[in-house]
Amino acid sequence: MQRWVVALVAVLASFVMSAGSDAQDARPVVIGQGFLAESLDPANGAAGWAWQSHGVAETLFTVDRQGRAIPNLAASVAREGDVWRLSLKPGLRFADGQRLDANAVKVALERSIATNPRAKAQTGALTITVLGETALSLAPERTVAAMDAVLAEFPLVIYRVDGERFVFTGPYQVSEYKRGELVRLTANPHFRGAGDRPPVTIRRLTDPQALALGLESGELDIAFNLAAETLPRLKRRDGLVIKGTPVAYQYMLLVNAAKAPLDDARVRRAVGLGINRADLVTALGAGEIASGLYPRFMPWALDTALGLDVAAAERLLDEAGWRRLSPGAARQRDGKTLELTLTNYPQRPDFLTLTPVIRAQLEAVGFRVRAESIDNITPYLQQKRFDLAFWTMHTAPGGDGAFALEQYLRADAPLNVMGYASAKLDSVLDRLRETTGFDARAALIRDAQREVLLDAPMIFLITPVWHVGLSARMAGYEPFPSDYYIVRSDLTLKP
């Protein structure tokens, strides 16, 4: 009798436990992150980007972990004279089962271009002609050298308008949307491997402490982009896994090359040589020393990490006529002190941490540095009132390195707030505009970076590392090196 009771209890217990574990697995994966799609319409604002990051929307090309554009919904794109011929992968479907053919692509792109000015920022007007079921021709108003990177940009996500509904092609589809609060997602049944994909809830939490607490309380399975100060506490807690990944948002200093004393390239180079980037990594608790404009995981990045060379910095300043009159004093020339202002902005707390470190390092080579914090940094930079200003950007959002060079470093670039002009660099960029092969473009981008390192209108600091906190059941999740693809097709509960 006793045996029967024990056996019965064991069976019941195993049933309860397995039911519990089923319930655990059936529970959606809850992600806490700082942003959420602000609109269901991907042509509104940056909603296309958010839906892409949420795993709902896709573009014709996407960006791989090395930061290069690769085919996604498209099979290929090739230049044929003034137009580009685009081929789609066969057999694609939207989440509602409707076929994704060339005509659907044309309708989606034309709607986005007509309603969202950002959609044609790279191409100007875009004439799209359907050539067949899976073939289109694209005729951009402006010369485009890397159409794959343009088609990987979020304003050009592919979707179908069905009444008031927007239907996408990504691994997930929206089951509930509460603006500003959460999105609930279920697997798109027409995307390969739908059965392995757990439901997902994305909650918007912009406060870094709240993200950490949500992870600790077990309410979140994935806490995206944790603040550095929360990491030691989270790492000590059982059952949590913290993973870091370098991201494509390079940290740098913009240098006002049009204003003394930084109008002298020797002084600018001395600034770069006088910074010990290893100390910056230590101050932030994570990061990788930069080698140039691009993070080192990108295929067009330079290989050698930028190093500290105080002797070379001092030599350059001596050559430029800035001399120390006494040990430890700021350098002077013609009675003027070598003074700089180092500007940060509070929206990037990392820069507030780095400011005193860089200030001390530059003062050690003979600069006198004043630090300032500017709340609204963009107009301040555009008015060219700065000397050295912290900055960060995604250097290749569409998977092509030309983006940052064209935006910031060409003599007439829209964001060339540094007042920098180099005929040599511009000629490299001119060649880049005409070059289509990936390897040839990567080589030119590296050449361009070497020019920039010589002239130092930007001082590259570090590639930041973002941290993702994971519950035990999401321990197998591997963060992507940006916030463009947080929910992906490989999101599963398997370790």
Next chain:
Amino acid sequence: MSWAAREAGRAVLLLWLASLAAFAVIRAMPADPAVITLLAFNQPLTDEAVAALHRQWGLDRSLVEQYAMWLVDFVSGDWRRSFRTGEPIFAEFMHRLPVSLTIGLGGLAVAIALAVPLAEAASRRPHGFCDHLLDALTLGAQAVPAFWLASLLIWLFAVEFAWLRPFSGATVERMILPIAIVAITGIGPLAAVYRAGLSEVGRSHYFMVALGKGGDPETTLARHGRRYAAMGLAAALTAEASWVIGGTAVVEIVFGLPGISQFLVESLAMRDYFVVQAYLMVAVAWMICVAMAAQIARHWLDPRERVAAP
């Protein structure tokens, strides 16, 4: 002219002045929203892209035209679309206002419910426990930042005791801590005002006379002091309630609640002109409503107001 018509006229004038001020202040802020938008999402910053966004948002017209067109649209119920989200602003406000009002007014209601008995207990026993607690709460409201208090409460109730799920629970469960934080910061100041009213009555000649007639101190104070102290409380509440729309940003951000205050903070950073203008109009309208409610409350609580009224 009746009181209602006079107040309505004053409210319309105030709203019109507020619309002018809102328009002028937001346009005087440095930075172009088109530039900020393109930069924020790593989009090419070309002259054509900036001009196209200006055209789409109507910023290519003269300031006078922009103001006049916006005012006409606003009054007729079209509050325009947000630069940032592309969604209609009126619908966004209708979606978010209830969240902010629930947190703000819910917190104030709880604060009043606790402040009144606390102040009465404190006035009964000066320098007693309740008196010191009231002082501590008043000081704490000034000294303890709301974000710190929020983090502490989440850590206690969600992480250590696992009693609440402030991020993923049902709506009611998610609202408990935000309302508690507004209440905790409100109890001290409200109770202090109420206690001051009771103390004033306690020192008054008519209270002494009532005691001299053999009245019990507690009953007498309750009978003669509460109404007077409530008038002070109503004045303090007017000030607190005026900031309900916009004043709950910290709790909304920490708890990830889609209220109007969080939306405003993000819109300001992106120079989302129409959102900020609409917010200022709504905030002024709310303050007018609160002031009117306070006037009615005063009228009801204070017999002298009724006598003085024409």
